[in-house]
Amino acid sequence: MSYQHQYVDGTRIHFPVGKIVCIGRNYAEHAKELDNPVPTEPLLFIKPGSCAVPLEGGFSIPADRGAVHYEAEIAVLIGKPLSTRPSAEEVLDAISGFAPALDLTLRDKQAELKAKGLPWEVAKSFDGAAVLAPFVSNGTFADLTDIPVRLTINGEVRQDGNSSLMLNPIVPMIQYMAGCFSLQAGDVILTGTPAGVGPLNVGDELVLELPGASRFESSVR
Ligand code: ZN
Numbered sequence: 503m504s505y506q507h508q509y510v511d512g513t514r515i516h517f518p519v520g521k522i523v524c525i526g527r528n529y530a531e532h533a534k535e536l537d538n539p540v541p542t543e544p545l546l547f548i549k550p551g552s553c554a555v556p557l558e559g560g561f562s563i564p565a566d567r568g569a570v571h572y573e574a575e576i577a578v579l580i581g582k583p584l585s586t587r588p589s590a591e592e593v594l595d596a597i598s599g600f601a602p603a604l605d606l607t608l609r610d611k612q613a614e615l616k617a618k619g620l621p622w623e624v625a626k627s628f629d630g631a632a633v634l635a636p637f638v639s640n641g642t643f644a645d646l647t648d649i650p651v652r653l654t655i656n657g658e659v660r661q662d663g664n665s666s667l668m669l670n671p672i673v674p675m676i677q678y679m680a681g682c683f684s685l686q687a688g689d690v691i692l693t694g695t696p697a698g699v700g701p702l703n704v705g706d707e708l709v710l711e712l713p714g715a716s717r718f719e720s721s722v723r
Contacts, residue, residue: 505554507579507688509599510636510716517581517598517688519551522632523679524605528668528694535697544670544678547622549605553632554690557604557710560721561633563702568610572702573695574653574661574710577603578672579637580689584680593676596685599637602651602710602718605692606631606702634690635710635718642715646672651696654709663696670694 507515526545527533533540555561563570581598588596605626612625643649649665649672665672672693679685702722711717 505556505634507634508636510638512636515579515598515637517579519554520580520686520689521551522549522553522690522692523685524549524626524692525670525675525694528670528675529663529696530669531667531697532695532699535699540669544675546679546682547626549627549632551688552629553627554634555630555632557602557633557635557718557720560723561630562723563606563630563704564608564628567608567628569608569701571607571609571699572653572655572660573605573607573699574651574663575603575605575692575695576649576651576665576672576712577601577634577637578676578691578693580676580685580691581687583684583686584676585684587681588677590673590677593673593680594640597640598687599639600642600649600712601635601637601716602653602712603635603690603692604633604653604710605695606633609701632690632692633720635716638712638715650713652709652711652713653698655702655706657707660700661696661698665693667696668694
């Protein structure tokens with residue numbers, strides 16, 4: 503299904519679907535569960551906009567490429583251009599909204615690439631690899647260092663995180679990213695996953711939420 507940014511009330515957001523900038527190992531407990539060292543500087547990678555699919559209505563996963571892991575994350579929609587190390591105020595002014603999202607990963611493939619020291623694109627950038635929910639507007643959260651995110655699968659809470667646990671908090675993270683390359687209206691930031699990642703299976707019933715702000719039900723087709 504084709505994807506377009508929208509708010510929770512159904513309003514379309516008329517930005518192009520840009521790149522999806524991701525940060526790896528941004529929660530210490532998640533780095534540990536995959537036996538990865540905690541990075542000393544932010545570990546960035548980019549998914550193309552072609553990865554994006556809507557969460558609502560169900561989504562599909564690759565059937566024959568090994569384990570497909572979910573990573574529940576807080577997604578930030580960028581609404582204004584940012585470049586060359588913007589101030590915290592400029593970053594706050596450029597944020598259009600927040601949503602829960604799934605950064606899907608071909609975990610077996612990624613392990614193989616990591617072992618060889620190769621880039622992760624094949625494991626991270628397949629069609630459907632960024633599952634995005636509608637956004638709540640900027641201003642929903644008074645404190646960006648206290649945003650909860652939770653994923654429940656088949657009635658069991660699998661991931662229950664909070665931006666307070668991030669090694670790189672949202673605003674400094676976006677400042678860093680914009681210092682590495684320009685961000686544009688329609689780009690999405692995936693802010694890293696808390697502990698509890700695991701495989702998805704066809705037929706799984708999901709509840710993905712920013713508790714207190716937005717809640718969505720979906721399923722794996
Ligand atoms: Zn991730």
